[in-house]
Amino acid sequence: MKHWIMAACCALALTGCASDYIIATTDGQMLASQSKPELDKKTGLIEYEDSEGRIRQIPKSQVRQILER
Numbered sequence: 001m002k003h004w005i006m007a008a009c010c011a012l013a014l015t016g017c018a019s020d021y022i023i024a025t026t027d028g029q030m031l032a033s034q035s036k037p038e039l040d041k042k043t044g045l046i047e048y049e050d051s052e053g054r055i056r057q058i059p060k061s062q063v064r065q066i067l068e069r
Contacts, residue, residue, distance in 0.1 A: 020069040023048065025062050037066055 023031040023046070033048035040047055045057040046066075 021048070022067045022069055023058065024064045024067065025058070026064050027062070031056075031058070036068075 019036070021033040021035070021037060023033060023037060025031065031048070032051045034051060034053070035049045037046045037048035039045075039060060040057075043057075044060050046060055046063055047055060047057050050056050
């Protein structure tokens with residue numbers, strides 16, 4: 001019984017480690033990201049994973065700020 005409780009506590013602790021991010025654009029859009037957005041220095045695009053798991057890119061010039069939720 002103790003092992004089951006310990007496993008449940010660990011699982012709950014690990015789910016809190018994942019962070020979502022909100023990307024606020026210059027035209028007022030709020031884009032949700034499942035992972036931390038990364039800047040591709042070669043292209044100048046910010047790459048992020050959307051809520052459906054697809055990889056998206058947006059020009060850095062169109063991003064006002066990135067907030068961790």
